[in-house]
Amino acid sequence: QSALTQPASVSGSPGQSITISCSGARSDVGSYKLVSWYQQDPGKAPKLIIYEVSKRPSGVSNRFSASKSGNTASLTISGLQAGDEADYYCCSYAGSSTWVFGGGTRLTVL
Amino acid sequence: EVQLVESGGGFVHPGGSLRLSCAASGFTFSSHWMHWVRQAPGKGLVWVSHVSSEGSSTSYADSVKGRFTISRDNAKNILYLQMNSLRAEDAAVYYCARDFQASGFDYWGQGALVTVSS
Numbered sequence: 646q647s648a649l650t651q652p653a654s655v656s657g658s659p660g661q662s663i664t665i666s667c668s669g670a671r672s673d674v675g676s677y678k679l680v681s682w683y684q685q686d687p688g689k690a691p692k693l694i695i696y697e698v699s700k701r702p703s704g705v706s707n708r709f710s711a712s713k714s715g716n717t718a719s720l721t722i723s724g725l726q727a728g729d730e731a732d733y734y735c736c737s738y739a740g741s742s743t744w745v746f747g748g749g750t751r752l753t754v755l
Numbered sequence: 756e757v758q759l760v761e762s763g764g765g766f767v768h769p770g771g772s773l774r775l776s777c778a779a780s781g782f783t784f785s786s787h788w789m790h791w792v793r794q795a796p797g798k799g800l801v802w803v804s805h806v807s808s809e810g811s812s813t814s815y816a817d818s819v820k821g822r823f824t825i826s827r828d829n830a831k832n833i834l835y836l837q838m839n840s841l842r843a844e845d846a847a848v849y850y851c852a853r854d855f856q857a858s859g860f861d862y863w864g865q866g867a868l869v870t871v872s873s
Contacts (some may be wrong), residue, residue: 646817648799649859681859683800690863691792691800697858734800738857742814743803744790749799 649674649735649747655752657725658724665750667718667735675716679738681721682711683732685749691734695720722752730754757781759851761873763815764867770830771841777834777851782862785809785829786852791836793847794866801847804836805854838869846871 650668657663667674674680682695690722693702694709698718708729711720718737722729735747763775775791791803804825805814813825824837834851849867852860 648801674757679858681855683859685800690865692863693855693859693861695859696855696861698772702861736800736802736859742812743816744802746792746800748804 646739646743646745648712649745651733651735651747652752653748654680654751654753657722658755659725659727661725661739662721662723663725663752665720665722665733665735665752667720667737667747669718669737669745672741673716673737674713674718676740677738678713680711680713680718681736682709682718683734683736684729685734686731693737725754727754757853759862759864760852761851761864761867764849766870766872767841769871771840771871772837772839773869774843775836775838775849775851775869777833777836779834779851779853781870782853784827784832786848788857789825789827789834790852790854790860791793791825791834792850792852792860792863793845794850795844795847796846798847803849806834814861823861841869843871845869 683691734742739745806825822840851864853862855861
């Protein structure tokens with residue numbers, strides 16, 4: 646149950662696009678289309694923004710998109726806004742009814 | 756409106772026990788898997804445990820296996836986490852979360868803070 650690997654931080658200017666990677670293993674990200682992404686503001690509970698690799702829950706902006714290739718998943722945020730500044734976490738089903746999160750990425754909007 | 760409200764957090768000495776509760780409302784609790792996820796101060800999210808909708812199947816992270824027990828009371832719409840033999844590294848905010856198609860967690864509680872210190 647090793648944590649998925651995310652960059653500690655990314656940054657971008659308003660209007661730009663950024664991508665956050667989430668590297669796992671063949672036993673988790675590589676084996677299941679069950680990757681999700683979360684946005685967490687300081688002191689708040691996480692919010693689901695992507696499920697099943699690339700699907701957006703109702704109400705989540707289409708500026709958030711995601712994909713997966715092999716053992717690596719990616720989250721892209723286009724048209725960066727100041728309100729996107731937050732921590733982002735990926736999560737994958739890892740088999741045997743276990744799940745694993747990434748270490749989290751702090752997004753700074755310059 | 757879906758609501759998950761945790762309670763039972765607090766201070767405990769190493770080796771002690773604590774039971775967290777998560778009161779669910781606004782949805783058919785008995786139809787959903789449920790999870791506990793924790794977050795140590797300044798650290799990332801860590802999945803802790805899962806329970807099936809009827810409570811017959813459970814799973815745990817290696818770090819808590821044998822010490823924590825997840826359970827649920829579908830008649831009362833409450834999820835529990837019994838935490839025994841607590842260690843300093845168990846100190847965290849504990850969130851209960853509703854499972855979404857095994858692909859994620861779509862609703863989260865506000866969190867319950869557990870402090871473990873001598």
